[in-house]
Amino acid sequence: MEIKFILNKKAVTIDVDPMKRLLDVLRENFGLMGSKEGCGEGECGTCTVLLDGKPITSCITNAIHAEGKEVLTVEGIALEEDGKLLIECFDETNAVQCGFCFPGFLVSSYYYLQTDGDEDLEKIKTALSGNICRCTGYQKIFDSVLLACKRK
Ligand code: FES
Ligand code: FES
Incomplete structure (x- = not known):
């Protein structure tokens, strides 16, 4: 599925499984290795990014949730x-x-x-x-x- 969003202030489009974890999308599809996987269960916060300006744990957020939104990572x-x-x-x-x-x-x-x-x-x-x-x-x-x- 094609997903469009704003990543660190740039418009991006990817063709990806909508259920892929946002953390994996950032690291694997965009090479943004700053967000880390600790617990993988939304508990440790090391994968935190801002989604439309609010902190979320990207390990328990699916790629589809970024559609049409702004993602700001630690790199941004x-x-x-x-x-x-x-x-x-x-x-x-x-x-x-x-x-x-x-x-x-x-x-x-x-x-x-x-x-x-x-x-x-x-x-x-x-x-x-x-x-x-x-x-x-x-x-x-x-x-x-x-x-x-x-x-x-
Ligand atoms: S890896 Fe621990 S909250 Fe995401
Ligand atoms: S986990 Fe090592 S500095 Fe925080």
């Missing part, structure tokens, strides 16, 4: 001003260890910065509650996002 976010700011803050606070969770955290943090951006630790924790990190203990990640909110 990294080119945006708020994305660059977040990367700078994650870097400065040494928040990233193995980095596997980082794409998902970046997408969720970007969403928070765009839709709220309040310098409130509890709100940031809630905004990132769908993302799991096995390495860091979270505090540095929260500190990074707080720093980005302060700088914005």
Whole structure:
């Protein structure tokens, strides 16, 4: 089936099984390897992308759901001003260890910065509650996002 959508601000068309997971479409059909597969069950958040501006877990989203919509991946976010700011803050606070969770955290943090951006630790924790990190203990990640909110 032909599916058309906007991917990182460019119009794209693919001929694909509509039930193929969006995560696989992004990685296999478009070579966007930033979104990762962790749990594959919608629980860990490492495959998070924005669909029409809202975070979704692409491992449990079928390709058909992207039809006519806008998909923004971590690669697209990294080119945006708020994305660059977040990367700078994650870097400065040494928040990233193995980095596997980082794409998902970046997408969720970007969403928070765009839709709220309040310098409130509890709100940031809630905004990132769908993302799991096995390495860091979270505090540095929260500190990074707080720093980005302060700088914005
Ligand atoms: S891989 Fe999608 S939520 Fe874990
Ligand atoms: S830095 Fe390793 S899982 Fe988060």
